[in-house]
Amino acid sequence: MRVTVIGTGHVGLVTGACLAYVGHHVTCVDSDGARIQSLIAGSVPFYEPFLQELVNAVTENGSIDFSTDAAVPINESEVIFIAVGTPPLPDGASDLQYLEQAARSIGAAMGTNRRRVIANKSTVPVGSGSLVNTLIRESLADRFRAAPSAVRFAVASNPEFLREGNAIRDSLYPDRIVVGADDSQARSLMEELYRPLIEQSFEAPTFLPRPDGLSRVPLVSTSLTNAEMIKYAANAFLATRISFANEIANICERVGAEVNEVVKGIGLDSRIGSRFLNAGIGWGGSFFGKDLKSLIHTAVEQGYRPRLLEAAEEVNRRQREWVLQRLQEKLFILKGRTIGLLGLAFKPNTDDLRDAPSLDIARRLLHMGARVRAYDPIAMPKCKRQFPELKIRYCDSPNLLVERADALVVVTEWEEFRGLALSELAARMTHAVLVDGRNVFDPKAAMTAGFDYCGVGQGLRERDQMTHELGDAGFAAAGSFA
Ligand code: NAD
Numbered sequence: 001m002r003v004t005v006i007g008t009g010h011v012g013l014v015t016g017a018c019l020a021y022v023g024h025h026v027t028c029v030d031s032d033g034a035r036i037q038s039l040i041a042g043s044v045p046f047y048e049p050f051l052q053e054l055v056n057a058v059t060e061n062g063s064i065d066f067s068t069d070a071a072v073p074i075n076e077s078e079v080i081f082i083a084v085g086t087p088p089l090p091d092g093a094s095d096l097q098y099l100e101q102a103a104r105s106i107g108a109a110m111g112t113n114r115r116r117v118i119a120n121k122s123t124v125p126v127g128s129g130s131l132v133n134t135l136i137r138e139s140l141a142d143r144f145r146a147a148p149s150a151v152r153f154a155v156a157s158n159p160e161f162l163r164e165g166n167a168i169r170d171s172l173y174p175d176r177i178v179v180g181a182d183d184s185q186a187r188s189l190m191e192e193l194y195r196p197l198i199e200q201s202f203e204a205p206t207f208l209p210r211p212d213g214l215s216r217v218p219l220v221s222t223s224l225t226n227a228e229m230i231k232y233a234a235n236a237f238l239a240t241r242i243s244f245a246n247e248i249a250n251i252c253e254r255v256g257a258e259v260n261e262v263v264k265g266i267g268l269d270s271r272i273g274s275r276f277l278n279a280g281i282g283w284g285g286s287f288f289g290k291d292l293k294s295l296i297h298t299a300v301e302q303g304y305r306p307r308l309l310e311a312a313e314e315v316n317r318r319q320r321e322w323v324l325q326r327l328q329e330k331l332f333i334l335k336g337r338t339i340g341l342l343g344l345a346f347k348p349n350t351d352d353l354r355d356a357p358s359l360d361i362a363r364r365l366l367h368m369g370a371r372v373r374a375y376d377p378i379a380m381p382k383c384k385r386q387f388p389e390l391k392i393r394y395c396d397s398p399n400l401l402v403e404r405a406d407a408l409v410v411v412t413e414w415e416e417f418r419g420l421a422l423s424e425l426a427a428r429m430t431h432a433v434l435v436d437g438r439n440v441f442d443p444k445a446a447m448t449a450g451f452d453y454c455g456v457g458q459g460l461r462e463r464d465q466m467t468h469e470l471g472d473a474g475f476a477a478a479g480s481f482a
Helices: 010-021 033-040 051-060 071-076 097-109 128-143 167-172 184-198 224-255 259-267 288-301 307-319 321-331 357-367 380-386 398-402 415-419 422-428 443-448 460-473
Strands: 002-006 025-029 064-067 079-082 116-120 153-157 177-181 219-222 338-342 371-375 392-394 407-410 433-436 452-455
Touching (some): 002 071, 010 064, 010 079, 051 167, 079 184, 116 128, 128 153, 153 224, 184 219, 224 307, 321 452, 371 398, 443 452
Parallel strands (some): 002 025, 338 407, 371 392
């Protein structure tokens, strides 16, 4: 099938590369000329595991191409995806300007030569499918005054559930595919497009084998409005789970309980499950916050106040304060202190810094007069480029990060951090304070290594007391903790 994807960000480029990989011919279009030049030159403009390999493979076999000009590919395609950004406006609503531009460019390019589906992958408020439909019809009416209906098309919603850092896996081996359209022919065409993924009939790439036992992916074929709502409901639920874990963590800290044990205990209940229950410094990234705000905005616009969702957002906002509170508890005045941030990206395996907790924490620390250093395996060049006003000292290794520092803060749970030699790090620091915002380290191991440690929801009062009673010998010698 001929496919055009408008927008080559995380969603558009991954979608385009995966559809090309499973046998379609895809043109990826972007209004950003530099981005398209970089793709034509063979280079993926952001970090996502396996994406470069996949793009290389589909470029070599000629099933993908890149262009800034949407008109020709749109006219030749049966399916046109919209995968442009929908950033938040100050009042929480979604900024639909890019979506509107994309819709108009589609209306300006489609001819009468075939029937098409315009599939929206951007996360947009309920009702945006109708908006796209209207904008396309308006463009067509300008071009085909006599018979705009001669151009046959239907709008579908095909929400995206990929996670950055796992995007290729999530796209080739998804939990489900959701297609919403109020037109049965459009639903059939989308099912045809996705058949190789639904039936898992494509040859798995050597670098990313198919998960054991996966032979079929469920397709949820539903109305346009339901599909738009499914995306928001999914993100709202995941965001609320994280805020729930953080709420429990904050109570654990006050009653001397260990949140990791508590969520393990509840997660084994098959009605609950263990995923997305990790306590920490909260979610970041371009979607949970923005999508939750947008859903709240839509609900309020419709006369309903979604208090649970508002609370989930508030808990997340408060959680970012946790790092500063712990640092103040340990070091008192932060002015002139040197704080090392371990991780900058909003989550591991990506260089995405959108709404990253690291940025809020760095800004607050700098404002308080602290010296801020950072180490991230991937995101440092992007951070330097995008936030030149942040006076962060970027370090090439965790060892340089902690040299004569007063505190180390774990902000992103990169896998490589788990293997760090803690005693070596502690020995290099002026004050060996470790604020573990992602509960990456075992508290006993960190304390044995010489750190004054605190993690999220780790029964602080009890631990502080025990540290005091046991003195510098630490917990290693404490039989009750062995
Ligand atoms: P992004 O901002 O990284 O990329 C969007 C791209 O679209 C940019 O390269 C931009 O230049 C291009 N663009 C904008 N207007 C254009 C136009 N008129 N014509 C051609 N190109 C245009 O966005 P993203 O992270 O890929 O997200 C896209 C959408 O998918 C958003 O609505 C987002 O909420 C949603 N989403 C994102 C993720 C994720 O993990 N990033 C996951 C699920 C859903």
